Amino acid sequence: MIDMQGTELDEMIAAEKKQVAFEYHSEAWADGFSDGIEAEILAETAISTALTELVRRHGEDEVLQLLDQLRQRIVAGEFIADRTLQ
Incomplete structure (x- = not known):
């Protein structure tokens, strides 16, 4: 039997x-895109x-506060799709 803590x-x-x-979300995005809705609008x-x-x-x-955190993550490059991790 696996013993896990509640937090885990x-x-x-x-x-x-x-x-x-x-x-x-990915499925909805693909459906919208296939219906001709531009990525920016989605x-x-x-x-x-x-x-x-x-x-x-x-x-x-x-x-x-969440938006401030997201801004920091954007500036750090977290959301760049083809970024290279070093």
Whole structure:
């Protein structure tokens, strides 16, 4: 029997949920793209939908903090699709 701490199990469940969510988003993205919707429109709509839901659930201040963190990750190059890790 595998002995896992509650935190480890919670992290594994969260990681699995993120993977499934990524697959859902990828499928929706592919469907939209195949229907002729430009990538920029898909991206902007996804961001707007996500921000609306996050503000509704967590409030503006917390979402602004998240956006600051995302900005730092963008500046660090985390979201460059073809970046080379050294």
